[in-house]
Amino acid sequence: MRIAGKGLIDRDTPVHFRFDGVAHQGFAGDTLASALLAQGVRLMGRSFKYHRPRGVLTAGSEEPNALVTVGQGAHADPNVRATVQEIYDGLEAHPQNAWPSLRYDLLSLNDLAAPFLSAGFYYKTFMWPRAFWEKLYEPVIRRAAGLGALSGQPDPDAYEKAYAFCDLLVIGAGPAGLMAALTAAEAGADVILCDEDTRSGGRLLAEDEEVDGQPGHAWAQALTDRLRAMPNVRVMRRTTVTGVYDQGTYGALERVGQHLPHRASLPRACFWRIVAKRAVLASGAIERPVAFPNNDRPGIMTAGAVRAYLNRWGVAPGRRVVVFGNNDDAHRTARDLVAAGVHVAALVDSRHEAQASDAYPVHAGAVLCNTQGRLGLESVTIRTAKGEERIAADTLAMSGGWNPSLHLTCHMNGRPVWRDDIAAFVPKPDMVPGLIPAGACHGAFSTHACLEEGRAAALRALSELGMTAKDVPLAEAEDAPVSLRPLWQVLGKGRAWLDFQNDVTAKDVALAAQENFCSVEHMKRYTTQGMAPDQGKNSNVAALAVLADATGRSIPETGTTTFRPPYTPVAIAAMGAGAEGKGFAPERKTTSHAATVERGAPMIEAGLWYRPSYFPDPGESHWRQSCDREVRMVRESVGICDVSTLGKIDVQGPDAGRFLDLVYTNMMSTVKPGRVRYGLMLREDGHVMDDGTAARLSEGQYLITTTTAAAGQVMAHLDFVAQGLRPDLDVRLASVTEQWAQFAVAGPQSRALLDGLLDAPLDPEAWPFMACGPVKVMGIAARLFRISFSGEHAYEIAVPARYGDSLFRLLVARAEALGGGPYGMEALNVLRIEKGFITHAEIHGRTTAFDIGMDRMVSAKKDCIGKVMADRPGLKGPEREQLVGLRPVGESKEMTAGAHLFEPGTEPVRVNAQGYVTSVGFSPTLGTMLALGFLRNGRARHGERVKLKDHLRQVETLCEVCDPVFFDPDGGRLRG
Amino acid sequence: MRIRCPICGDRDLREFTYKGDAVALNRPGPEAAAQAWDDYLHLRRNPAGATRELWYHGGGCGAWIVVTRDTVTHEILGAVLAEEAEA
């Protein structure tokens, strides 16, 4: 029910929305909760476990009850706090966790079974029979649990992330935050002022009070306008600082489009990473409910929330209000209500010294001990010295005092301290380096004290930053002392809720203590207290008090619970913005990408790169046809393959050779200019890191290559060796992978192809196998390497990348004229398997040079990275699995990578396993499947037979063990 | 977390990769005893407190740096280039 003339809503701008299928009208400035309350809607949700009817408890982001789903289909947003969601035209909100309807929810039967559903009951049952857990009990529990539902469809909306930097971050734009921001801004500091609300003011928006002679909200607005006009201030509204991280990094969530009708390009939210030299925490406080029997009915709210709805939104939450409290805020609430013309049926104050009033009946030294009303509050029972009395009421405003919102100060493991005078935890100094708490979050509850602490916090920050402050006067404001007598629970018949959201009652906490879950962490985990979406903001302190009571300890002795990020829940889509689809990782495309795609080649991921799988010819319907053809093409004429993705590192300097001798197992300092050497790099633990080639371009310059997958790792490793291990060596490293487009020209016709392309034909004498040097292609300076990964006479030609596309097209055309063409990864793989060349399928991080038969390449004449550790007893010898070739010799010809090897006739079980298969391919050259694998003592077993067994794919094939080089073992083709 | 690179200044953690204890700079000679190598590669003091460790500013200038950092509070007490670090 709206109260005329009250509130900060814009009554000239009506807003139409729907809740639970019913059309409603509110005003601009309303939240879903305020608009519904104005319409007399009290029932907004169902609780988690007992499916109790629930209405709004609070007026902020800590709301535990009024959780709804906003939107439909893929846009459906579950678990939205009705107290935060601003209404907009067309907004559709739905109740959740209720079936078939909010009013008649079948699972509210759980409430009747509550005696059997006490804390931790599920640990004690559902154990028999065993198979029933997955089949029956768990599915039933899962379906009953949960709150809202995800749509199951991809989130279609936009989200973004951004960075911001400042001298001072002010968290919260209430009186303390505003004052801190102003003080810092006037001193010239670079300030960011964040508040989760839609406007500045904090509690001033909810209270009927004056600051500097004007309404508090107007004062806040004027000050905000002034700050906004300053070039060194950034005011971020609807922005919740959610987490504190190291060295002044803060995570913050800005609601960008959630309060507006859907617009595709407008982000719903932005996740900010704010880097602040200092921060002031001015996050206010949260009022706590009191645990008395049946304190959870719709219509029961915190007193502060009642005032907020009244003063900020002009809404009377009911017609007959009872106020219950242990402090002066209860009286303030009653006064505000009466002033607005709302009937206050009683003020129940647990303090005996409570002052009487003319305007409403005051029951001093009395408590609430029960409530009535199925879907909403109808009456309350109070207990006074005279006995129990029932009072009709549709609204109960309760206040148990305030808990400072110190959550962020706990994000770095700091523990707050207990203050008896306000019966609350407050932050200790410096729980987070550089974060200064001020105002209510620091236990200063009067407006005056907030202003003063805000200014003081900013002054401290300025002084630490070496900035000079200007004199900023304090505004006039109320300065009432806190008067409160702790009251945590009222004993009586019936359940008294602590954690409304997780349905944890005072009895549950007592039961936990009874079962010796006395540590606060045990209690929390056993009862689930504080683990609901509000993270215990409304209930942790009261639960702690109940536990303290049950265990006969004081609250500080009992402990504190810790708070962890995020302060309020953050959508995965916001923190993961941009990663959906292809955005997860950069895409690297070679210069031949376009030409390759034009030819219909399917592209596959190779690390971040894309490479062609194969190049289908017309008429080919299966990849194997293309692959076989491409292999034959390379063996018989010439093939072209883009090899630009291999890492290329320029190594220069007087000590380049010595440096490479250290990082490669073999000697690179003796390579002559104009020659290339194959090399093996080990990790320091003696296993193979990578392989590649080192081309000595000139006396002082090498160009080394890495595999595509290991390029980044190798570069970091070389930098480490150069900077960390041997800073004495004069060597300079530069990645040139991207500078050069490089293509393999492989096959018997490769020289013919190049001769027609290069500005001068190749002199065979000058270009033996493993030669390298500069050449010119149509006037462009290029590099040529006579190296081969196919076992054929082959070259790799490199040109500056700008010419890559052009050269690739040209090479392919020339190759086709010679009966060849481009080949992809499938053919490349078969070609290398035929030759027994290794890839990371073989050098998978657990193999040594010994295992792959390259221990001869570990030079005895010098030290190298990994040499000593490779010599450990466990890393060599006949027990090791060694690289072998395998070919099928029995009935089955099938081979699969990932199969294991056994001696024929043995059971294929672990203890009999002799090795495994790493690479397989069909060799059109040899007309058979071939495989590479590792076999225990394999080099000594050539000629033996082993059983290849793949349980997963039901393959069992008898194989002959052979040398891994299947084709042209003496290398005549490659050298010829 | 932010790390003050001696070359680039204060930068976000995401620009760096971590290698481990700065003991990795003290590579034993090829003749060193097996124990020395085990110490070098495997065994760690692993303190709950200040430790010297190697980071690579691969997302920035490419420097390897030795950072002194508290493993309990994550406070960073200093950073120098690995090439200038005392072994």
Added chain:
Amino acid sequence: MGFSGWRVLREGLSGNRGWTPQWRDPEPKSEYDIVIIGGGGHGLSTAYYLAKEHGLTNVAVLEKGYLGGGNVGRNTTIVRANYFLPGNSEFYSHSLKLWEGLEEDLNYNVMHSQRGLINLFHSDGQRDAFARRGNAMINQGDDAILLDREGVRKHLPYLDFDNLRFPVYGGLLHPRGGTARHDAVAWGYARGADSRGVDLIQNCEVTGIDIENGRVTGVQTTRGPIRAKKVGMVVAGRSSQVAAMAGMRLPIESHVLQAFVTEGLKPVIDHVVSFGMGHFYISQSDKGGLVFGGDLDFYASYAARGNLPMVEHVMEAGMALMPMIGRARVLRSWGGIMDMTPDGSPIIDKTGIDGLYLNCGWCYGGFKAVPGSGFSFAHLIARDEHHAPAARYRLDRFRDGIGLMDEEGTGAQHNLH
């Protein structure tokens, strides 16, 4: 006092007044046969099996905080036996078998849910590696099914099959893999050990290990000295500090691993799903929260909290793989201290000191190992010989290179496993 559905009904009818403490809070005695340092999952299960399997009940578990306060209470609750290297293969297989009888054994519902785990692969090379793994699992007697892309789609229709940066090629399904209620595991073992006579002593920090002539004689604690014939160290991320009290330096570096849980949601993810290219794994708890995590933060830490780059990376991986979770809100994040070894596999061994035993190095896979680790460690302590499935978890394997178990193949850098 036995737990059962009948008991829950009976107590419910009488106001739940009959429930008694699930374990005692005894004062420490001055001497025990065996002292276990560390009241986490592994320490509690060790004590339980010492009592149950070996009849050794003059045992104390010393915990500096509260029982189960370490990694057993802050993990992503995944239980699996899908390793492929000898050593890990048999150990986790044994552990999973213990899981499968755990509720009956402990008379405690730890909600072990064998809902199936799917490891996705995203290239031919990864498929081959997972095929090798799956075959190793079957060699070991465990279960594995290789799914192709369509097979994955049947189980996980909500993945982004059309546009994912690293397309789904298929997955390795481990039907017996799943989850369990992590705290309940610690409590179940605690209750079981306590009821067999083991003293569980909380708020008792070990400050020194007494050694005479190369033999352990007891420990110093914040609650006074305690003599012991044998001492087992089972303190996960704090292993280096405790071992240092015995003059040992371990092959361990402690790292932070973060994990996340969302607000409660109706059932939407029925399996445990692991995204190889994104270092992301997720399941949905029985309460409805999506529980997920990723990689280490990668820097050494005892802070049990992490930083934003890995938080964001994990969220990004989730958005890439299954964009339907975008609107789920992260409720809470936390960190655990992981005792990382140079090969990513654990250590269960004697030490150079008589009577002093070591159990550590679980990296970020310790939860599923809780039953097996306690069983094998109890065996080692009780009989002074290795339990066969854990015989390869030697402390000196790094030094001699024999039997390294580097499942990731990333080498001797602690944080890369």
Added chain:
Amino acid sequence: MADLIARSPCMGLLPLEQGGVSVTELDPGPMTLVAPYKGQAAALSKAMKVAHGVGFPAANTTETGKGVEAAWFGRDQALLIGAVPDAALADHAALSDQGDAWAVVRVAGEGAEDVLARLIPVDLRDSAFPPGRSIRTQIGHMAGAVTRLPDGAVRLMVFRSMAGTLVHDLDRAMTHCAARGTG
């Protein structure tokens, strides 16, 4: 016979313009990585000054001369832009041709800083990043280089192969900024 045809890294991807922010491809001309050998930094700087009119830049800065620029490019490295390095430089430094290795774009306009704040984890506001600053950092998930040009626009460089991702990331950020009206 046809000539080899040069293609620029962002060919077909740029220009973009949205919300007052423009992204265009730059043709920087020759680019060479210059890395002084031990003890040669001063001599190199002198030789550069003589040959090209710009010295070796201090870390995180760029020196601009007539049509030539020397931009710091990482630990002990600078990128000589706009001129083929004089042969004398090779006496003091390792030289690596990088003229084809980078996608180079210019981001300009009123809201450019807002767009860049969505991609780069460094404070790039005018006050913190004036003309003459040139840094190595990350752009989205890519390693890159960021320079404030004399006219106030910002130059971004990422590996050539990632040009498409750079443009995609910029486009996305520009769309969001434009939709917010902050562009």
